[in-house]
Amino acid sequence: MTAPASVGLWGLAWRRLRADRVAMASLAVVAAFLLMLLLSATGLIVADWEDEVGVNYAPPSFVGAAPAVPAMVPAAPAQPLPDNPFDPLADDIRALRAPTVDMYGVADPLAADLAQLGVSGVAAAGAGKLATLPFGADKWGHDIIKKTIKGGETSIVVGLVSALLAVGLGTLFGALSGYCGGAVDDFFNWFYSIFTAIPSVLMILAVAAVLQQKGVVTIVLILGLTGWTGPYRLIRAEYIKHKAREYVLAADAIGASHWRRMFGHIFPNVSHVALVQMSILVVGFIKAEVILSFLGFGVPVGVVSWGSMLNEAQNELILGRWWQLTAAAIAMAMLVTAFSLFTDALRDALDPKVK
Amino acid sequence: MMDANNLLEVSNLRIAFRVDRKTTAEAVKGISFVVPRNATVALVGESGSGKSVSSLAVMGLLPPDTTVVDPASSIRFDGREILTMSTAERRAMCGKDVAMIFQEPMSSLNPVFTVGAQIAEVLRLHMGMNTAQARRRTLELLEEVGIPDPAVKIDAYPSQMSGGQQQRVMIAMAIACEPKLLIADEPTTALDVTIQKQIMELIARLQKRHAMAVLFITHDLGLVAEIADHVIVMRHGEVREAGTAQQVFGRPADAYTKALLHCRPTLAARPWRLPVIADYIAAQATLGDIAEGLPPHPVERRRGSAPDDEPVLVVRNLSKSFHLREGWFGKREFKAVKDVSFTLARGKTLGVVGESGSGKTTVGLTLLRLHQASGGTAMFEGRDLIGMSAREFQHYKRRIQIIFQNPYASLNPRFTVGEILLEPMRIHRIGADDRERTAAAYLLLEKVGLPASAFQRYSHEFSGGQRQRIAIARCLTMKPEILVCDESVSALDVSVQAQVLNLLQDLQDEFGLSYIFISHDLSVVKYIADQVMVMHQGAVVELADSDQLYRDPQHAYTRALLAAIPRHG
Numbered sequence: 066m067t068a069p070a071s072v073g074l075w076g077l078a079w080r081r082l083r084a085d086r087v088a089m090a091s092l093a094v095v096a097a098f099l100l101m102l103l104l105s106a107t108g109l110i111v112a113d114w115e116d117e118v119g120v121n122y123a124p125p126s127f128v129g130a131a132p133a134v135p136a137m138v139p140a141a142p143a144q145p146l147p148d149n150p151f152d153p154l155a156d157d158i159r160a161l162r163a164p165t166v167d168m169y170g171v172a173d174p175l176a177a178d179l180a181q182l183g184v185s186g187v188a189a190a191g192a193g194k195l196a197t198l199p200f201g202a203d204k205w206g207h208d209i210i211k212k213t214i215k216g217g218e219t220s221i222v223v224g225l226v227s228a229l230l231a232v233g234l235g236t237l238f239g240a241l242s243g244y245c246g247g248a249v250d251d252f253f254n255w256f257y258s259i260f261t262a263i264p265s266v267l268m269i270l271a272v273a274a275v276l277q278q279k280g281v282v283t284i285v286l287i288l289g290l291t292g293w294t295g296p297y298r299l300i301r302a303e304y305i306k307h308k309a310r311e312y313v314l315a316a317d318a319i320g321a322s323h324w325r326r327m328f329g330h331i332f333p334n335v336s337h338v339a340l341v342q343m344s345i346l347v348v349g350f351i352k353a354e355v356i357l358s359f360l361g362f363g364v365p366v367g368v369v370s371w372g373s374m375l376n377e378a379q380n381e382l383i384l385g386r387w388w389q390l391t392a393a394a395i396a397m398a399m400l401v402t403a404f405s406l407f408t409d410a411l412r413d414a415l416d417p418k419v420k
Numbered sequence: 421m422m423d424a425n426n427l428l429e430v431s432n433l434r435i436a437f438r439v440d441r442k443t444t445a446e447a448v449k450g451i452s453f454v455v456p457r458n459a460t461v462a463l464v465g466e467s468g469s470g471k472s473v474s475s476l477a478v479m480g481l482l483p484p485d486t487t488v489v490d491p492a493s494s495i496r497f498d499g500r501e502i503l504t505m506s507t508a509e510r511r512a513m514c515g516k517d518v519a520m521i522f523q524e525p526m527s528s529l530n531p532v533f534t535v536g537a538q539i540a541e542v543l544r545l546h547m548g549m550n551t552a553q554a555r556r557r558t559l560e561l562l563e564e565v566g567i568p569d570p571a572v573k574i575d576a577y578p579s580q581m582s583g584g585q586q587q588r589v590m591i592a593m594a595i596a597c598e599p600k601l602l603i604a605d606e607p608t609t610a611l612d613v614t615i616q617k618q619i620m621e622l623i624a625r626l627q628k629r630h631a632m633a634v635l636f637i638t639h640d641l642g643l644v645a646e647i648a649d650h651v652i653v654m655r656h657g658e659v660r661e662a663g664t665a666q667q668v669f670g671r672p673a674d675a676y677t678k679a680l681l682h683c684r685p686t687l688a689a690r691p692w693r694l695p696v697i698a699d700y701i702a703a704q705a706t707l708g709d710i711a712e713g714l715p716p717h718p719v720e721r722r723r724g725s726a727p728d729d730e731p732v733l734v735v736r737n738l739s740k741s742f743h744l745r746e747g748w749f750g751k752r753e754f755k756a757v758k759d760v761s762f763t764l765a766r767g768k769t770l771g772v773v774g775e776s777g778s779g780k781t782t783v784g785l786t787l788l789r790l791h792q793a794s795g796g797t798a799m800f801e802g803r804d805l806i807g808m809s810a811r812e813f814q815h816y817k818r819r820i821q822i823i824f825q826n827p828y829a830s831l832n833p834r835f836t837v838g839e840i841l842l843e844p845m846r847i848h849r850i851g852a853d854d855r856e857r858t859a860a861a862y863l864l865l866e867k868v869g870l871p872a873s874a875f876q877r878y879s880h881e882f883s884g885g886q887r888q889r890i891a892i893a894r895c896l897t898m899k900p901e902i903l904v905c906d907e908s909v910s911a912l913d914v915s916v917q918a919q920v921l922n923l924l925q926d927l928q929d930e931f932g933l934s935y936i937f938i939s940h941d942l943s944v945v946k947y948i949a950d951q952v953m954v955m956h957q958g959a960v961v962e963l964a965d966s967d968q969l970y971r972d973p974q975h976a977y978t979r980a981l982l983a984a985i986p987r988h989g
Contacts, residue, residue, distance in 0.1 A: 311830040333834035
């Protein structure tokens with residue numbers, strides 16, 4: 066007898082996913098972002114992002130080079146105001162404005178250099194730098210595309226690691242709370258209530274204030290320590306439901322320990338909840354990092370992330386330099402949309418009730 | 421073509437389900453049958469036979485996205501073709517001319533409306549009654565279906581009624597518009613045996629009084645013997661046999677029908693082992709006509725307790741109470757099990773029977789300490805299983821095991837069969853290493869009649885009967901001495917039930933296991949048990965050798981239970 070190859074629930078889920086075109090397309094986008102992250106983290110690409118390759122605020126190539134900026138050309142000295150005949154100090158002012166200043170016989174040693182700078186200052190600073198870049202440059206002339214890729218490294222890592230932390234905590238607390246019930250459940254519920262009673266931004270700021278330092282690790286801790294409440298609630302409900310199921314009773318009957326029942330038997334059956342929570346949180350935390358950086362609690366100076374790019378962009382936008390904002394926003398929107406679609410499809414594929 | 425005497429004519433009905441984009445699975449393979457006016461037709465078949473799918477097609481309740489009805493199929497009701505009807509026409513017909521009652525009254529009634537409101541809604545929609553008229557008619561209907569005190573119950577919510585009353589409400593709703601055809605899809609399967617009898621009598625009475633036709637769908641051939649005029653036996657989407665009730669029950673032509681009639685244990689005889697469908701199909705091929713059933717095994721199995729029985733488990737005054745919260749501070753004690761005492765002999769079977777809520781399952785769970793007992797002792801090898809600490813009990817766990825009712829729920833869906841079988845051996849350190857354990861697991865798979873390839877597969881790939889075998893194999897890995905079977909065959913089809921009962925019997929013969937066999941089905945208990953304990957509302961009302969108990973029941977409740985068993989032939 067030849068048995069057909071056995072397909073587990075995960076195999077089934079993968080089969081269902083593969084049949085879903087939207088899921089596969091979004092998975093491809095997510096995979097591309099992860100690949101980019103890997104390459105940039107290992108320094109294979111965009112290691113040179115900090116090179117000032119373009120003129121500052123070089124516009125994107127498809128827009129064309131900026132015309133000579135009038136502010137950069139040394140302007141003709143403003144015409145003096147006409148004399149006021151009633152001014153009692155008119156004579157003094159006229160004396161002060163006398164063209165010759167007594168230099169006490171000392172000649173300015175930099176006079177020649179200054180004169181030269183006055184003529185060709187701007188042109189010299191931009192020498193050897195590109196007037197346009199594929200998607201423009203920032204204030205320092207960094208290539209925006211490279212900067213966006215490098216920034217993605219921070220943002221995606223922050224999103225993934227802090228989501229992992231949050232879901233890990235939420236699952237552990239939820240499993241203990243739901244499985245044990247009674248006093249343990251009460252304790253965690255009180256803890257949960259306190260956490261959710263505080264407005265989330267205030268909570269984030271409070272944790273940030275306690276941690277007192279900027280850095281990627283800090284952001285991960287902030288988001289992870291405040292984000293476990295959602296997964297906790299869902300996992301707890303699943304455990305309450307599952308602990309009375311017959312297969313758990315059967316595991317009890319064969320002598321499986323509490324720990325084994327909790328994580329060996331029940332967890333594989335509720336893991337889809339944790340997984341989907343995880344992907345929802347990844348999306349949320351990438352956005353949260355942006356907000357944190359925007360508020361100034363984000364990554365330290367010198368580290369680039371999509372959030373810090375958006376933070377810079379608020380000043381640039383007034384000057385009409387829209388490209389940094391656009392690049393970060395497009396990258397984020399693409400990843401977040403793809404991740405959300407993938408999450409949706411994943412949940413459908415893992416739900417045993419949806420056929 | 422259409423006989424005016426036929427209310428419903430189904431011809432060449434073919435229904436397939438879409439599995440995925442390319443493949444479809446045919447559930448009904450070109451069946452034809454008629455339901456005459458003013459008659460009861462029973463559609464009998466096991467799970468997967470296509471009986472429910474056929475009835476849903478008549479009601480137009482099949483999900484349109486996933487079903488394909490063959491264009492050559494035809495369902496004519498009262499001279500009109502149902503399959504080509506517009507949705508609006510069909511909706512007007514359903515509920516008014518054709519009504520349906522379902523298996524689960526609890527999930528068919530909306531829990532947030534009173535039953536009166538739900539019946540009145542049907543009357544207002546289909547009969548155009550106003551509120552006062554509808555209420556008056558609802559009271560009459562509730563009276564007619566035998567709800568006690570209808571003036572009070574009309575304002576009750578479904579959760580305030582028992583399962584039997586809920587099913588009566590469903591029936592009242594179905595007959596509210598005087599339908600010409602009533603489709604009853606397993607209406608009594610979820611109910612206790614005494615309630616089942618009442619509901620069957622009610623349906624038969626209503627059928628006569630209202631001159632309706634009834635299409636009665638069930639898996640239990642024995643159940644319909646008393647009420648059906650015509651019987652249609654289905655298997656795997658095909659009609660195996662159709663005819664009048666006398667014909668089908670008295671002189672069945674098809675081997676499958678014969679098997680269905682005989683593989684269910686009866687009160688009259690106790691064969692050495694139960695015949696299964698394969699026996700009949702094989703016998704039909706070799707012997708030809710076997711209308712009277714297979715030649716019985718020369719030896720009937722003898723049951724009963726003997727004075728020299730060695731007691732293995734002595735239970736005294738076992739009780740279990742649950743505390744229900746009442747109001748803000750109040751607590752009410754609910755005694756689920758009251759002072760149950762019995763002795764289980766080695767190698768013998770104790771049957772525990774009772775209706776739902778009688779506490780029979782709680783007894784089983786308490787003995788395994790899956791529920792904490794409130795009092796009493798259970799002496800096993802001179803030690804009290806109830807009183808010992810959890811750490812001590814860990815060593816006894818492998819010696820007393822349980823097989824649950826629902827084989828779909830009691831196996832972890834994320835484990836392969838191999839993992840399911842290896843886990844208990846690893847926990848209890850049975851066998852020297854995993855290689856030895858794996859060898860033992862393969863032996864057990866063979867013992868319970870599963871192929872070796874099952875080891876690598878997941879439990880959802882198996883049928884209900886096969887899963888129950890996996891559950892049995894899991895218990896056997898620990899070589900227990902006592903096995904609690906908690907309604908272990910109740911969720912299975914009758915033919916599969918016979919196979920599993922045979923397996924349990926073989927294992928008892930081979931290993932000398934002692935069973936505590938909990939069931940609501942008295943025929944099954946009569947077949948398998950040496951002693952029978954009848955429970956009612958948490959207390960033991962009668963405990964006797966099974967032959968004696970069935971021959972001469974002492975307690976009124978036992979007599980009521982026995983009287984409710986459907987009989988045929």
